Amino acid sequence: xxxxxxxxxxxxxxxxxxxxxxxxxxxxxxxxxxxxxxxxxxxxxxxxxxxxxxxxxxxxxxxxxxxxxxxxxxxxxxxxxxxxxxxxxxxxxxxxxxxxxxxxxxxxxxxxxxxxxxxxxxxxxxxxxxxxxxxxxxxxxxxxxxxxxxxxxxxxxxxxxxxxxxxxxxxxxxxxxxxxxxxxxxxxxxxxxxxxxxxxxxxxxxxxxxxxxxxxxxxxxxxxxxxxxxxxxxxxxxxxxxxxxxxxxxxxxxxxxxxxxxxxxxxxxxxxxxxxxxxxxxxxxxxxxxxxxxxxxxxxxxxxxxxxxxxxxxxxxxxxxxxxxxxxxxxxx
Amino acid sequence: xxxxxxxxxxxxxxxxxxxxxxxxxxxxxxxxxxxxxxxxxxxxxxxxxxxxxxxxxxxxxxxxxxxxxxxxxxxxxxxxxxxxxxxxxxxxxxxxxxxxxxxxxxxxxxxxxxxxxxxxxxxxxxxxxxxxxxxxxxxxxxxxxxxxxx
Numbered sequence: 001x002x003x004x005x006x007x008x009x010x011x012x013x014x015x016x017x018x019x020x021x022x023x024x025x026x027x028x029x030x031x032x033x034x035x036x037x038x039x040x041x042x043x044x045x046x047x048x049x050x051x052x053x054x055x056x057x058x059x060x061x062x063x064x065x066x067x068x069x070x071x072x073x074x075x076x077x078x079x080x081x082x083x084x085x086x087x088x089x090x091x092x093x094x095x096x097x098x099x100x101x102x103x104x105x106x107x108x109x110x111x112x113x114x115x116x117x118x119x120x121x122x123x124x125x126x127x128x129x130x131x132x133x134x135x136x137x138x139x140x141x142x143x144x145x146x147x148x149x150x151x152x153x154x155x156x157x158x159x160x161x162x163x164x165x166x167x168x169x170x171x172x173x174x175x176x177x178x179x180x181x182x183x184x185x186x187x188x189x190x191x192x193x194x195x196x197x198x199x200x201x202x203x204x205x206x207x208x209x210x211x212x213x214x215x216x217x218x219x220x221x222x223x224x225x226x227x228x229x230x231x232x233x234x235x236x237x238x239x240x241x242x243x244x245x246x247x248x249x250x251x252x253x254x255x256x257x258x259x260x261x262x263x264x265x266x267x268x269x270x271x272x273x274x275x276x277x278x279x280x281x282x283x284x285x286x287x288x289x290x291x292x293x294x295x296x297x298x299x300x301x302x303x304x305x306x307x308x309x310x311x312x313x314x315x316x317x318x319x320x321x322x323x324x325x326x327x328x329x330x331x332x333x
Numbered sequence: 334x335x336x337x338x339x340x341x342x343x344x345x346x347x348x349x350x351x352x353x354x355x356x357x358x359x360x361x362x363x364x365x366x367x368x369x370x371x372x373x374x375x376x377x378x379x380x381x382x383x384x385x386x387x388x389x390x391x392x393x394x395x396x397x398x399x400x401x402x403x404x405x406x407x408x409x410x411x412x413x414x415x416x417x418x419x420x421x422x423x424x425x426x427x428x429x430x431x432x433x434x435x436x437x438x439x440x441x442x443x444x445x446x447x448x449x450x451x452x453x454x455x456x457x458x459x460x461x462x463x464x465x466x467x468x469x470x471x472x473x474x475x476x477x478x479x480x481x482x483x
């Protein structure tokens with residue numbers, strides 16, 4: 001398994017984007033993505049053209065849609081579900097998420113703490129938090145300056161709150177890519193762990209929650225427990241685990257690159273362990289947890305210490321398949 | 334070419350977050366649909382109202398300031414936002430979600446644009462759906478004209 005650079009939240013002229021499907025694909029190739037998901041608002045009209053353009057350019061384009069409801073947005077990846085966005089209500093949103101997952105799609109809560117009405121009506125997630133807990137993933141970071149500001153902080157807090165409840169919900173970033181940006185001021189990548197960059201494998205990685213989000217840092221991260229190595233998103237046997245982390249620079253990151261790393265934080269439901277870390281040097285940290293374990297990487301960027309990367313969680317105990325991976329749908333512990 | 338529908342519809346603030354369904358009937362033999370839809374007003378130029386609404390909504394949603402007064406002012410004027418969907422007798426054929434207050438769509442078996450899918454323009458009852466994503470004026474008037482080409 002390796003990690004592939006993905007953009008999971010994009011738009012074209014089929015909704016309110018300014019790039020045609022072909023232009024989006026061209027730009028994604030220029031930006032070094034291995035795979036993108038086309039998630040136009042409430043339509044899949046651009047998907048065929050984007051997939052065709054992707055085949056010509058060697059880019060995996062995964063069909064998707066952004067359910068753009070009045071009360072919140074969700075990126076739905078896979079293109080197999082038959083849910084009509086107009087049928088989604090505050091009362092049935094949980095059932096609609098489940099229905100999409102049962103068809104094979106992966107559902108992520110999109111930019112839940114972004115300002116909604118009257119600036120971007122529907123962008124703020126107004127659904128009862130209990131009703132969105134079944135989502136596979138959560139946009140912990142979104143759009144420009146993803147690791148800065150109030151919305152980023154509140155999203156991160158809510159995601160940790162969901163993990164604390166014992167939910168298995170992955171961390172993803174959504175660029176929410178609407179227009180051609182030659183050099184975005186600050187943006188992130190979602191890296192998805194998969195056997196290949198094929199649609200099937202990326203979708204599988206997203207379903208497992210084998211992801212991390214980053215501004216400029218590659219994070220090779222795994223957990224070792226009872227002599228066996230587990231990737232991000234895995235369910236580990238209960239007990240002590242050793243978290244192994246190796247970070248490198250993303251050399252072609254186009255915005256401000258991190259100058260240096262300062263520390264890795266191993267954040268679990270039991271507390272936080274901090275360890276110094278530098279580029280190119282693997283660290284190993286022992287920890288125990290009962291629900292979740294997340295790795296955060298901090299470093300200096302623009303001369304200020306910032307949170308540079310967040311992994312999805314390793315989970316303790318509970319239901320897992322033969323490979324120790326998180327169930328891909330209906331992800332309650 | 335003949336006119337299938339030519340109407341105006343008024344939405345009020347209370348219609349926000351609702352779908353208004355407008356049925357229309359297509360006879361046999363139609364090959365293409367030309368749809369022109371526009372709404373007015375697009376903007377609410379009342380600066381005092383806009384700033385107060387942003388501030389109130391911000392505190393309700395975030396519980397703390399998300400932006401400065403200057404940043405709030407840069408978001409003005411606030412605007413209305415409507416989305417459009419079309420259902421053929423065979424099912425939904427897509428949605429047009431963008432901020433433009435004037436849009437035109439072409440729908441046929443071989444081609445469609447604006448967020449819609451190419452489909453047979455079969456005879457029967459169709460529905461044009463106006464989804465009121467945001468209404469920040471007392472009323473919004475929508476003019477809708479659908480023409481059919483045989």
